[in-house]
Amino acid sequence: MLSKGFEIEMYTGTPDGDIVGFSDKIVAALDGFVREPDTRNVEYTTPPLCRYERLLCELVRPRLRLRSFLKRLGNYTLIPGSTLALGGSDQFHRSDPGNPYHSFIERTYGTTVVTASVHINVGIADPEVLMRACRLIRAEAPLFLALSAASPFLDGQPTGNHSSRWRVFPKTPREVPLFESHAHYIRWTDEQLKLGTMQNVRHLWSSVRPNGDRRPYCLNRLELRICDLVSDPVALLAICALLEARIMQVMENPDLDPLVQSDLPSVTRATDLVALIDANEDAAAQNSLEAELRHWQDGRMLRAQDWVNLLLEETLPTAKQHGFACFLQPIHKILREGNEAQRWLRLIDQGWDARQVVKQAIRDTESIEMALAEDLCEPGVDLSVPDDEPCLALVP
Structure with a gap:
């Protein structure tokens, strides 16, 4: 199994769904949390691990510590979703007024970047395999x-999109190619830095990017950045398991590569694929x-x-071979019952308003x-503070 970890961005606020920023206080009080440019969301990162049951504990434990801290501040909680669902998109709430990079972000993008999401990192040592x-x-x-x-609302209203976050998020630079090699990625990054379309090596905001300790030269993982915040950690592990199985397949089969297998004309394939992918991202953001x-392979149309x-x-045979097929099972539930946006919009159709939906989602998330x-930890273990107690597997 490959190593994998998560970067989780979350909103804080009231049980009524109003988002209130505390990232400066959180970062000062709790290890493992980092601030975003806007104080209304905060991020924590899980360590790179191979075992899913351990990852599950690392996903849940920081949230419980954060919940405990928020209750000490007052009647505050964590708010699911990936946009400023009930209001606040008209103002930027700086978390670090003296940070020049944050100044650039506020000035250039405004609150389009004040979103919550999940970034999934999967370890891949060989840079050419990583590019593939x-x-x-x-x-x-x-x-x-x-x-x-999980972001059908903005400022109190349905937007017509299932992922309002991805429809408004400023993908940067505007045009990102499919990198043909590690050398291509290095040349392209250096060029963007010279042109100013990227402020630094981190300023590549696309659905997927190579990641590592010294980008663009030293790379060791793939980062999937497109996902909205998944409130249910078990569902998030299932999405990660699908990603890992697919990566294992392309590692084992070099021909499983859009630049090799696509039926698009070879002369324009690279640019045609980027246009196809961008159109698919827009369609998925609207209707999930x-x-x-x-399909990138043969051009046929099909529902997501x-x-x-x-x-x-x-991918099931690959997941079975490597012993994590059971973690794919929750995806069937998502397909059967809908993702969070679909479930929330069904409540709107039944006469609920956005605030009622968000309030119920807050309660459901805390219950989960x-x-x-x-289920995860030994009886009597206090998860509100760091400890080294062993976690038990939730899924056999």
């Missing part, structure tokens, strides 16, 4: 957005699992939900985490 994996996963990234979509997407089912069938805490 990035090409395949970028071509299929709209499927991961479709599974995770119901979106009509064009049907494509995910095909991918599950294709409390139940996981009981």
Whole structure:
């Protein structure tokens, strides 16, 4: 199994769904949390691990510590979703007024970057294999957005999109190629830095990017950045398991590469694929699992939900071979019951308003985490503070 870890961005606020920023206080009081440019969301990162049961504990434990801290501040909680669902998009709330990079972000992008999401990192040591994996996963990234979509509201109203976050998020630079090699990635990054389209090596905001300790030269992982915040940690592990299985397949089969297998004309294939992928991302952001997407391999149109089912069938033998097939199972529930955005919009259709939906989602999310805490750890272990107690596997 490959190493993998998560970067989790979350909003804080009231049980009524109003988002209130505390990132300066959180970062000062709790190890493992870092601030974002806007104080209303905060980020924590799990360590790179191979075992899913251990990852589950690392996902839940920081949230419980954060919940405990917020309760000491007052009647505050964690808020699911990936946009400023009930209001606040008209103002930027700086978390670090003296940071020049944050000044650039506020001035250039405003609150379009004040979103919450999940970034999934998967370890790949060989840079050329990493580039091949990035090409395949970028071509299929709209499927991961479709599974995770959780931002149908902005400023108190449905937007008409299942992932309002990805529709407004400023993908940067505007045009990002499919990197043909590590050398191509290095040349392209150096050129963007000279042109000023990227402020630094981190300023590559696309659905998928190579990552490492000294970008663009030293790389060791693929980072999938397209997913909305997935409130249920078990569902997030399932999405990660699908990603890992797909990466394993492209590692084992060099021909599983959009630049090799696509039926698009070879002369324009690279640029045609980018246009196809961008259109699929937009469609998935609008309609998630119901979106009509064009397959990168042969150009046929199919629903995102049907494509995910095909991918599950294709990756199941690989996941079984490596011993984590059981962690794919929750994806069937997402396909059956809908992602968070779809479930929330069904409540809107039943007469609920956005605030009622968000308030219920807050309660549901806390209940899920409390139940996981009981199942994950030894009785009597206090998860509100760091400890080294062993975590038990929730899924056999």
